[in-house]
Amino acid sequence: MRIILCGFGVVGQSLVKLLDSRSEDLYARFGLKPRIVGVTDRKGSAQESSGLDLSRLIEVKKKFGSVKKYGNGKNKQTGLDLINNLDADVLVETTTSNYKDAEPGMSHITSAMKQGLHVISVNKGPLALAFPSLMELATYNQVLLKFSGTVGGGTPILDYAKNSLRGERISSFAGILNGTTNYILTNMANGMTFESALQDAKKKGYVEEDESLDLDGLDAAAKLVILANWIMDFKVTLPDIKRIGIRKVTTSDIQKASKNNCALKLIASCNKDLIVSPKEISLNDPLCVNGTLNAISFTSEHSGTQTIIGRGAGGIETASSILRDLLDIRQEISKN
């Protein structure tokens, strides 16, 4: 299986390490033999139609900060160049999420699908802005568009709701979908001010380069769009979400929640409306998790309320979700 990898940050590198370390096992157990034929990062590119050497790729990136020094020919290709010129089966899109125009991910994904490539996106931007039309484009071009890593990191939340609960009707759900704001609110519950909790989260590397994605609830809202489309068959995009972030949460809000035997959490919920907003959650509710944990509760017609809790982010966790998507694509291809 020939893969083009756009974006070579933490997630992209974790994926390459994972594929490298498990190559024998993946072939033996699943018949999966992934070859990365092209990769781009912010500074350049590397390509090799027979497959790049994965450990060398990691080494070069570590040493020079870019794959462009891999050094076997062209090294200034953009993602689009690779997609339009290389023979490949799958695009793995890991560039940074952006909720203005979703570029360059949007162009990568649409071009790839038009070329007949299956797509795995962990970039939430294109899905948040255009989920319904991207799914249509995938159907039209008879390719798969997979995105397990966009919600819950390595915790297979989307798969659980769609597959493990098949035959069930999910009537509503609510979740803590952003670990950074949960970390900040947890620290505030332990007595910190908003400002010092934010600084602490920044020091730990939990906050996005554009802090608005976390603090104003954009990241949580993007995940809510994906969940609502995928699980509830809604046709919605980011502007359909009512969104209030955590910037205005005060110490007294936190104390008030505590008096009610609750904690204040940034909750993304889908009932009749789609809302991201701070909300008091009972300390006894399984949803009420602390630190950087993510949690989501699905309420179904017959099976009651079920909660899944896990780490929502992290390079290796998200890489493991890309691997699951690759295995699904592998299985789908083998049917034809």
Next chain:
Amino acid sequence: MRIILCGFGVVGQSLVKLLDSRSEDLYARFGLKPRIVGVTDRKGSAQESSGLDLSRLIEVKKKFGSVKKYGNGKNKQTGLDLINNLDADVLVETTTSNYKDAEPGMSHITSAMKQGLHVISVNKGPLALAFPSLMELATYNQVLLKFSGTVGGGTPILDYAKNSLRGERISSFAGILNGTTNYILTNMANGMTFESALQDAKKKGYVEEDESLDLDGLDAAAKLVILANWIMDFKVTLPDIKRIGIRKVTTSDIQKASKNNCALKLIASCNKDLIVSPKEISLNDPLCVNGTLNAISFTSEHSGTQTIIGRGAGGIETASSILRDLLDIRQEISKN
């Protein structure tokens, strides 16, 4: 799809109601048209090769306490009689779990598989005593043996670990798998003695007819056997589990846990060893749920620790898991 239903208690009746209320939807969405051709309870049987009338079945059971008054012919058939004489595709086995010889469930299941019937068991007895050999028998006879409802009730724990985490390697797991003992221990944490907590649980109808199944950890151990075989590919049965129940838990044990910022829970764990035993769990651990809730944490190689929480039992919840199994069998049959 022609079904024989052995056992017509809470779960069996919930299943019949569920199939009745959703018949149109199940046919439209999944092409599933279930017909119950035979049913037994402790007092007798009912059968009809074109399918029993489901609402009438419920009515008769309610009015006379047994299906034998359904009244269109033979009504003294045993489960084995039905399995050996009726044309059917699936056996749904819902008789009471028994961990001595697992009868009558064991004979029902083995006879059905030898007749070429697929089997759905929510009866844990046969699986706890003979999981490896039952799976072999299923393979030999080329039938499916499904058992989603045995662990977690309506919460698809087995499916999550096996399917949603495909491509992952689960290294260990630990769970609260018995709601009754969790309810008792939660009440003890709130100040009750063991004896009064037990009486309260009995009044609420949470305790098995044979209280030893709950209190001595047999129910949790049976579920641990099923999880270890299914998810970890162990070949184990009930005698392989080290098992300590909650009868000897004292108020001072509970207080000691509380001082350590923990709660005492009956934990079924699979690491190197398979153990059911009371254990202190940190109050901050997502696994530490209260009341009758069940919870299980899987630790995987790449995706970290993930916890699923849900109601572990209940007629309608377990019926929903049987429905999932029926849909799987439906899908499998349509492949051939």
